[in-house]
Amino acid sequence: MVEHLPPPHLPMTATEPLKSVPTAAVAAAAAFADDANSTEPWSARVRSLTRLGRHRDALALLRDGDPSPPPHALALPATVISCAALSLPSGVSQIHALGSKRGLLPSSDAYLVSALLSSYSRLGLLPCAHQLLDEMPLASTPPATLCTAFNSLISGCALHALPAACFALFRRMRVAGVRFDAVTLLTLVPAAPPSVVPQLHALAARAGLAAETSVANCLISVYARRGAALARQVFDEMPAASRDLVSWNAVLSAHSQNGLAVDALDLYSRMRGCDGHGVEPDAVTLVSVLSSCAHLGARSVGLGVERYMRGKLPGFRTNVQLCNALINFYARCGCLPQAQQLFNEMPRKSIVSWTALITGYGMHGHGEVAINLFQTMVSEGIRPDNVAMVGLLSACSHAGMYDEGRKYFSAMESAYQLRPTLEHYTCMVDLLGRAGRLKEARELISSMPMPADGAVWGALLGACKIHKNVEIGEEAFEHVIEVEPTNVGYYVLMANIYTDTGQLDCVVRVRAMMRERGLKKEPGCSYVEHKGRVHLFMADDHSHPQAKRIYELVLKLEQMVKEKTDGTVGIQGGRMIEGHSEKTAVPLIGFHSEKLAVAFGMLNTVGSEIAVIKNLRVCGNCHSFLKTVSAIANRVFLVRDASRFHRFEDGACSCKDYW
């Protein structure tokens, strides 16, 4: 009678009983459900147990309790849900039969119909669900019941990733003249192919449903899969007062997920201000915010989030995702000890926790620590995934651990059944290339089962820059500009290779290519946080209020560095801007932004470490400069560039000049 589909691997309510139930309500329900002497109807107690995810208790109460017979119809929907949660299809069909016998089906009890439809769907028994829906008399069933029934089944089809079935049901609904509601859209919109979403949006608007908070929230999150613009538009068009916590979380994640970290932090500060209308951030908000802070290196905002967590969310250590986001933030903002401490304090960790920490140590050049962590993780029975392997391989690469990198790369398939992706190949090309094994890196690219992308060729090109290899560099360059013709960084790299090898005619040629293609060098910028404010510096930037003093200090330091290194570290800048006479004030050019940022830090702080975030890679001159200045001035500079952290102290850098 019952046709079984393979059971779906869905999170049943049994494993996530409290997902959508507010804590206070749970406590009240728990007390109520456990009170055997309660005067409340037993059917209400069944419902409470189901809601709490105590499905066995719910069924036991039904079976062993002393319900004044016959079983009350009010308990049946909850019972069906508990049967489904316990994967008991026979229980579901028994109640189905009971409901039919009592005349509650096919359409008089909307709640039972809905519970049966969704339970059948969850259990993969879609034919049973369809049959029940087909039996409902269109003419004599209340419209609201029909709507709910369709919604239940559409949601079931969505759970099984059957978008065609969802839309077939929706069409049927419309043909039959059954009105749809917000819930219909909430199940349909996430299941829709991207091109259909705007049509559903228009339909929602015509039906007057687009203004509902839940529908708008849903549209925001679905639009967010394809960039932040449309998501932002929906959010902006909502009346400010109807934006709830979910609206803010959805629009925040739309921006943080699409790399618009600055906009995400902007939204967060609006949310905390009057625009928030009293909406308080929750763990979900903070995960997005911390992710954006990590991305930007926005230390003070992130530390503000940390304070908020410690003050208002005392149980945050048991929230694995939130802790992972905080670990990632600490690690990417140069606070490794804090990352390690939080990791130690977490009662339960996920592979993400391990990966965030492994990647963090890798970025700081602590390859050995990263490898030890990885080994501990494996010994604790956690199987590495692709992301963990990227973290490990890049840690090997930053630390120059050639043998280890090779070993783990080959272990991917043999020990962990992971097929290397483009990112793993990029790490390996980087590792081999930096180690000077350019031919081996080139051969690895030839052996790849998929075509190399810009990142892979770019890694080879970057290695050729380090080792001044024109021949392989030119080959990598040809490939890389074929795949990514507008990525300026690669042209700059090639031009720098020619500069380093004295082929100035070729430099001119590459510059001409850039001009013809309308490509401009991405401006380098660095920033330092001081007293809660961000101080941003571009190369040759004179806009900072302290610019005069900053430039004077840089120039003085350049002289000192030149003397201390016997002229091996030359002065980078110090030329006058053309057209300026000596008499006008300090319009010096030729200084990279990190020098300005560090000088600002030295002028405004005493003794403490100066943390600088930079968008591009640190150049060789600045690297030597910062090493020497750290010794001269007895200060520590922590610089995060596009690929890793450099910690300059006592005249040396943590990257051991390997970057």
Next chain:
DNA sequence: GTAGGGTTAG
């Protein structure tokens, strides 16, 4: 009392 909206790691 039924169907349903937001989250992390390279």
